[in-house]
Amino acid sequence: MGFGVSAQPVNGEEPHRSLAVYLARHNAGTKSIALTATLLALGFAFYAMDALPFACAVALPVFALLLAANKRLRVTGNGICHKQTRIIALLGAGVWCLTLLIGFAIALYRPASFNYPLIYTFTTPDFSLYANLAKGLAGYLIVIWLYSSAPIHNRLSPLRSTLAVSAGVISVLIVAVLGFNIGWHPKLPSGVIWFALINLVITVTAEEAFFRLLIQDGLHKLLPKKLRATPQAALWLAAGASAFIFALAHAPITHPTFLLFLCAGGIYALAYQLTGRLSVAIATHFGVNVFHFLLLQYPLVL
Numbered sequence: 001m002g003f004g005v006s007a008q009p010v011n012g013e014e015p016h017r018s019l020a021v022y023l024a025r026h027n028a029g030t031k032s033i034a035l036t037a038t039l040l041a042l043g044f045a046f047y048a049m050d051a052l053p054f055a056c057a058v059a060l061p062v063f064a065l066l067l068a069a070n071k072r073l074r075v076t077g078n079g080i081c082h083k084q085t086r087i088i089a090l091l092g093a094g095v096w097c098l099t100l101l102i103g104f105a106i107a108l109y110r111p112a113s114f115n116y117p118l119i120y121t122f123t124t125p126d127f128s129l130y131a132n133l134a135k136g137l138a139g140y141l142i143v144i145w146l147y148s149s150a151p152i153h154n155r156l157s158p159l160r161s162t163l164a165v166s167a168g169v170i171s172v173l174i175v176a177v178l179g180f181n182i183g184w185h186p187k188l189p190s191g192v193i194w195f196a197l198i199n200l201v202i203t204v205t206a207e208e209a210f211f212r213l214l215i216q217d218g219l220h221k222l223l224p225k226k227l228r229a230t231p232q233a234a235l236w237l238a239a240g241a242s243a244f245i246f247a248l249a250h251a252p253i254t255h256p257t258f259l260l261f262l263c264a265g266g267i268y269a270l271a272y273q274l275t276g277r278l279s280v281a282i283a284t285h286f287g288v289n290v291f292h293f294l295l296l297q298y299p300l301v302l
Contacts, residue, residue, distance in 0.1 A: 028148060035144050036064050039137050046133050051117050056106050056134035063106060063138060066099040067145035070214075074149055074221055089222070096218050103142075103210060104249070107135040119198055120191040125298045129191075131198055132206075139206025146213040147278065156275055161283075164275060168267045168284035173291055180260045183297040196290055204286045207246075211265070212272045212281050216242040239269035257300055264288060 043060045046052035073092040110116075116130040156164065176182040220238035246265030251258040264285075272281040292298055 032068075032144050036141060039140055039144075040064065043134075043137050052133050053109060053111055053114055055109060055111075059102055059106050060134070060137055060141070063099065063102050064141050064145070066095060066102065067141055067214075069095050070099055070218065071145050071149060093222050096214075096222060099214065100218075103138055103214065106138045107132070107206070107210070109134070120194040122189055122191055122195075124187055124189050125185075125293075127299050129195060129198060131202055133202075135206045136202035139202070139209040142209040142213050143205075143278075146217065147209075150213055150217055150276070150278060156277065156280070161275070161277070161280055164271060164280055165283040165287055168271050169287035169291060172264045172267055172284075172288045173296070175263050176260060176292070176296065179263075180256065182260075182292075182300070184295065185297050186295050188294065192294070195293055199289050200282075200286050204282055204289060208268065208272075208278060208282045208285055211242050211246050211268070212278055215245055216269055216272060235273055239273045240266070243269045260300075 040061050043052060043057045047054055047057040070092070073088060073095060116132050116134075119129045119131050121128045177184070216238050219241050220234055223234050223237065243262055243265035246268070247253075247258050247262035250261040268281050268285050271284045272278065
């Protein structure tokens with residue numbers, strides 16, 4: 001009783017089973033809060049070192065609270081009346097939209113006089129690699145709060161996971177070369193390890209957390225019940241919408257490369273939809289970025 005757990009079976013479960021579920025959720029919540037506090041402390045430390053804009057350092061705690069609210073609203077709704085369900089759905093949609101807007105603002109905001117830490121300057125290709133710390137912190141906050149509610153519905157073997165990733169990477173590269181005339185330019189510049197590290201740890205992980213856990217899963221759960229009554233249609237709609245938003249975030253809709261990013265985003269969304277595993281989407285996105293860097297014209301000219 002001290003834990004607020006009924007002594008009667010809940011949904012057919014024995015009392016000790018209900019208590020175990022409650023304690024597991026309580027421990028998971030405590031870990032999420034501790035990890036969030038660590039990331040937010042890092043954010044203010046980066047700000048103190050002039051490596052993060054003040055606005056982003058302040059916005060990250062708000063973003064974390066909204067993510068916690070998203071998670072809470074995603075699991076709320078069982079055993080309540082229809083009217084309450086509609087209110088919770090509307091509230092969830094509002095919180096999700098606000099979370100989306102603040103997440104985009106954190107990732108994209110950069111004051112005119114500010115630069116993120118410079119990691120490496122390449123001569124071939126000619127570009128500078130920066131670490132967008134705000135984007136990385138926001139991405140890991142999404143993983144902390146929303147990963148546990150992600151629908152992992154297909155446990156692939158290592159071989160099948162590798163085949164799925166390889167198929168996705170090869171598909172995007174073929175479309176880039178044959179469909180968009182991205183030039184063949186093999187290279188192995190010094191500093192490639194920095195490119196791979198920043199891409200994996202910050203860019204790709206943050207983007208896939210954002211577009212899969214927050215957008216793709218979030219849209220699927222926010223769709224009307226009539227659409228969710230046909231699960232495949234709802235999943236395809238959410239995947240397509242996340243791919244479209246991915247393309248919008250990378251190129252203007254009138255630019256030719258918009259369709260390339262739409263294709264890439266669609267393949268990442270498909271990898272996640274078919275496997276239910278964020279790791280497969282991350283590996284596919286990372287593979288495309290690395291092989292694009294090593295084999296083709298880089299960066300793309302927008």
